Amino acid sequence: MSSEDLMKTWQQVAPVHSQRCYVSITVVDNFIYAMGGFDGYIQLNTAERYDPDTNQWTLITPKHERRSDAKATTLNGKAQPRPQARKPSPSKQLWDKEEALRLLLMGLLCSFQNCCICGQSGATIPCWARHCNLSFHLPCAKQGGCVTQFVAPYRAFCPAHSPQQAVEATPEPGTQCLICLEPVEDRNTFNTLVCPACRTAWFHRDCIQGQALHAALLSLQCLHCRNDDTFLRDMITMGIRIPFRAPSWESNTAFAELEERHRRCDASECLCPGGRQEAEEQGPWELLLCSSCAAEGTHRHCSGLRDSIAS
Structure with missing residues (x-):
């Protein structure tokens, strides 16, 4: 949207290429720059430039790091994002207290629920599907085919309502997991996942989860086509836990033996x-x-x- 200074009205303009919130905005040479942000799943490093004369957004060189909640300013004719430390507002603090109380009450109520997988009490994770009263234990999730998503709003689903990959692909006979080189199942299941970008790379759930814990958010990608954005979104939706940190091999002591x-x-x-x-x-x-x-x-x-x- 844009505002007319004289008419003081809003006008509809061309949409950005990627949906994003908590985005860094600044103006340089009458161009509007939108950098980084959060798309509901991951932080972004992409950037776009809006030209009011042509009413078009153009993708520009992405940033080196994924970042949201950052200020932006203009320095020497260039757009410069700056990290922003936000101070929680009183309404935000009140919401946090209410949310903490809600989670506490939910935990107390769910502690009397029986797990839909093992049948024991203390199942504190409810299914997010409407009108579904099933709950389960976190350790039972993998055994029963339950999906738990590790990004906000941290949804969880029972086996009947777990999300399925939208990709219509079937592995060729003898197809192997690209990580362990062992055969995969003959179709897309809870334990067998496919890259949504190339549709030819297949993985065992345990294998891609292990890869995700090492590569983390900044380096995880499809081992075949090297796609990261589409691949990351789909893996997060399917309940793969991807830590937000640098990969494990870039730690200070990762290559100590070489020295x-x-x-x-x-x-x-x-x-x-x-x-x-x-x-x-x-x-x-x-x-x-x-x-x-x-x-x-x-x-x-x-x-x-x-x-x-x-x-």
């Missing part, structure tokens, strides 16, 4: 009085590593080399 240097003499007979672990910076007990792989080494003296011979 370790071999520190042991591997000669058949080590002559060092201090043992195989002893190593000096120079001299007869200097540890010389293999010049090709550096995976093995010997003391200079244990290899029969003189102190003056370069390694």
Whole structure:
């Protein structure tokens, strides 16, 4: 929508390419820039530019990081998003208290419900489908084919009302899971999922869940077509838990072993009085590593080399 300064009325204009809320907005050179935001499932890194003369939105280079709830400003003729720390309003704080009370009462009421999977009491997760009174335990969800979604509004569904993939695809005979390379079922089921983008990549639920826990939101994608947006949305809908963090292999200690240097003499007979672990910076007990792989080494003296011979 746009506002006429003189008429003070609203006009309908061209829609953006992607629905988004909590979006960063700024104006540069009479162009309106919309960056990031939240589409109801994940944070976005896409950005669009609106041209009032042509009434068109154009996709521009996406941001490096997915971000929502950020301010935006103009600096040196460029749009600059800035993280925003929001202070909860009194109405928001009141809503939080009411929501916490509602969840507490729901938990107390559901604690008397029997699980539709195991039949035991204490089933605190109700099905979100209208007029469905079934509840279940979280540990029983996978066993019974229940879907629990791990993004707001955190919906859960019993086996009868669990969402199904809208993709109409059937695996070829002998199709294997791209992760474990074991055969998948002959059709799309709770335990067998397909990429909605390419429709040729099939996964076991357990396999893609394990991949999601390692790759996380910033790196998870289809292993075949490399699609991320459509793939992420569908996996979230189907109850795959995708942590919002960097992938596990980018942690500070993920590649620590690659920085370790071999520190042991591997000669058949080590002559060092201090043992195989002893190593000096120079001299007869200097540890010389293999010049090709550096995976093995010997003391200079244990290899029969003189102190003056370069390694």
